[in-house]
Amino acid sequence: MVRVNIQRTKYKQITSCFQFDSSYPKSRALIELKSRHVSDRLLQGLTKLAEGEAEKVLGKPQVLPVLRFVQTFLDDNPLCCCSEEIANVRKKLKPQTDSIKLRQKNSSVLVKVGDADYYLKYNLTIPQDYPDTCIRIEERACNYPPVFRRWFRAQSEEIARRCVQPPAKLNPQKDHPLCARPLTRTRS
Missing domain, CATH: 3.10.110 (Ubiquitin Conjugating Enzyme)
Incomplete structure (x- = not known):
């Protein structure tokens, strides 16, 4: 399991958790996004988008592209x-x-x-x-x-x-x- 905390401010932080099965990177990693301050509904939608990003890079390492996507989301969506x-x-x-x-x-x-x-x-x-x-x-x-x-x-x-x-x-x-x-x- 890989756990990464992306933080822009005290209230704009998301923890990304990745779990891998034995066929990784041919299969998509299990992605879970958590936050104390970001709403659950937004996190669910962002998780689906992050899973889509992971699907795009099947067969390659998926953690960095997904983390980059989540980081860009936090930067581009200050609200x-x-x-x-x-x-x-x-x-x-x-x-x-x-x-x-x-x-x-x-x-x-x-x-x-x-x-x-x-x-x-x-x-x-x-x-x-x-x-x-x-x-x-x-x-x-x-x-x-x-x-x-x-x-x-x-x-x-x-x-x-x-x-x-x-x-x-x-x-x-x-x-x-x-x-x-x-x-x-x-x-x-």
């Missing part, structure tokens, strides 16, 4: 650490008026939410060390009155801040020490 959160947000959106677009190169998410004649469009930039660092929220377009725009923006920034910073006045009897958590798990 993989929050894929489960993005999926949860996608479920809550109304398909006829709302949309979400991922920009992997910029590590950002463009969210458009609308209702009746009103809409707002926000660009959420996800930092490399998310969820230890707060996301950056930028308003792209909005046709709500200015008072609502300011309130939406302030509420968004406050919710994001609470995920990574402790309260200013910490009550030791009620409050627990802060540990960074993903943004969408703060409210249901």
